[in-house]
Amino acid sequence: MTALVQAHDLAKSFDVSPPWLNRVLERKPRVQLKAVDGVSFSIERGKTLALVGESGCGKSTVARLLVGLYEPTRGGMQFDGQDAHAAFKTPAGRILRRRVQMIFQDPYASLNPRWIVEDIVGEPLREHGILKEGPALKARVGELLQSVGLSPLDMVKYPHQFSGGQRQRISIARALATQPEFLVCDEPTSALDVSVQAQVLNIMKDLQRAQGLTYLFISHNLAVVRHVADQVGVMYLGRLVEVADKAQLFATPQHPYTRMLLDAIPQMKHTGRRRTPVQGEVPNPLNPPSGCTFHPRCPLANERCKTERPPLQMLRGVQVACHAVEEGRD
């Protein structure tokens, strides 16, 4: 089976240079922030790839690249065999956009407060010319609301009349309106309480089973990722450091950063556990460390790690970017 989504060496830099006048007068150089620096992965149809990492590692930038909200600086993405970023620019790209939709983190910010739910969920249908204003549109919106566990009677309400979890379900209904194949979910449950998070995660799983959806699921919560993902990619400072099947990643994490992340999660079964937390913090991405960007925090780092950047390669059955794992020093 071929992959539905394939990213090749996807990269995105942002120009964060000082203003022109400062560059001229104070001779400050141009500055590029490499938010995503060469990320490759593929997702098979009907599967879920989760991207995890700490703030500023480039997870959300990858999400925005995949739906075409950003133009990549380098590399690209193949969707169902065609070059997506080239297609997004052509008139035929509208068809492609129907097939790729996104769910955002904050259900308070991603719904227009002055629109009723019917307009919000119906917008993609009207915009893509799938349905015209009328009873058919109303019926379809009602169906979509039912598929996420809301009532068709809710369509005359405004977003403020719903709780956080219900709003997130409205944004899922909106994303499903065009019958997409690929959903990019950027921290869809991070703003929700745990009991509500469980509702949303269950709905997302049910929909995936019923409609064969493919997900890219972005989260910083490894426990949530373990629940939803088939494959997991761990990102650090704009690069993938490990990509593995869920079971393997959680049972035998290879990269020292993955191990650190897994160890850092507080767990309910360990009441009163004492542990030695990892030292240090994520470095400034404007001035990333040389070689392997994780080396200042890595317990296994040596001279080679400081100078040579490890490539992502197949080691011990998973893809991992680490000299220590390659040399068996861990």
Add this chain to the structure above:
Amino acid sequence: MSLLQVRNLVVEFPHRRGTLRALDDISFEIAPGEILGVVGESGAGKSLTGAAIIGLLEPPGRVAGGEILLEGQRIDNLGHEAMRHIRGRKIGAIFQDPLTSLNPLYTVGRQLVETIRAHLPVSESEARRRAIGLLQDTGIPAAEQRIDHFPHQFSGGMRQRVVIALALAAEPKLIVADEPTTALDVSIQAQIIELLKGICKDRGAAVMLITHDMGVIAETCDRVAVMYAGRVAEIGPVHEVIHQPAHPYTAGLMAAIPDMTMDRERLNQIDGAMPRLNAIPRGCAYNPRCPRVFDHCMTERPDLFNAGATRAACWLHEVHTASPAYGGLA
């Protein structure tokens, strides 16, 4: 004797169409050196409980009933000036966002020295020496230099360390920490939790840790209070509350949290959402969502009953001996 006693605390918000009761009959105690966790979903009243204890309720919110005693002395009826001396000197506070708890225009050192001198009779140079000591204790490298830096020159995790140093500056007996790690990444969260645990133990300070993260509670606290709709649903030793919850809400909440150690196809979901303050159901506030609801729950509100090692506000446990209005667990 307990360090802090909260007895039948009621907090109300008067408004045009009546009064909203945000906290209703809250009772608990904290022993010296103990860490009490307070968990619950958004709107359960966790932060409000913390704010009432440190005397920082936002008007028109007010303590409408009950008492708060610190070392046997009532503090809920103290005036503004008297409370100012207790805040900082006897009760330290740590808030969620370290950037808004620090004044961006003053150096970290100036804020620390000011706090120390406001509460303790020491000279400027002695205060500065202590401030450096505090920064070292909270794990800030090169404290002698960092003391003259501004808050924006610190990273998120370092800033939270400064806030902890500030809370400990006048050697308070009690620290109220309201979501101290929610704004931080997991690897930093682990460092801060370990620091908070260690530093409070060394100084014998008790901590009231308010968070929505059960994992953090499990690893940090001695006892835990679970809140729902402005009431304590269950309170008891952390291990028992997590592993043998007596209240159906606690049980539902535990099963809703994705776990790192267990694979489940579906998460347990608690249908519905927490009631709004103006629409709290008659009887037990949890009755519309409770899977074990019966007649009694619909008519009368349960008090805390002894339920094994914990105490739960649930009629299921009524058969056990009725409990006094307040009083702690060992």
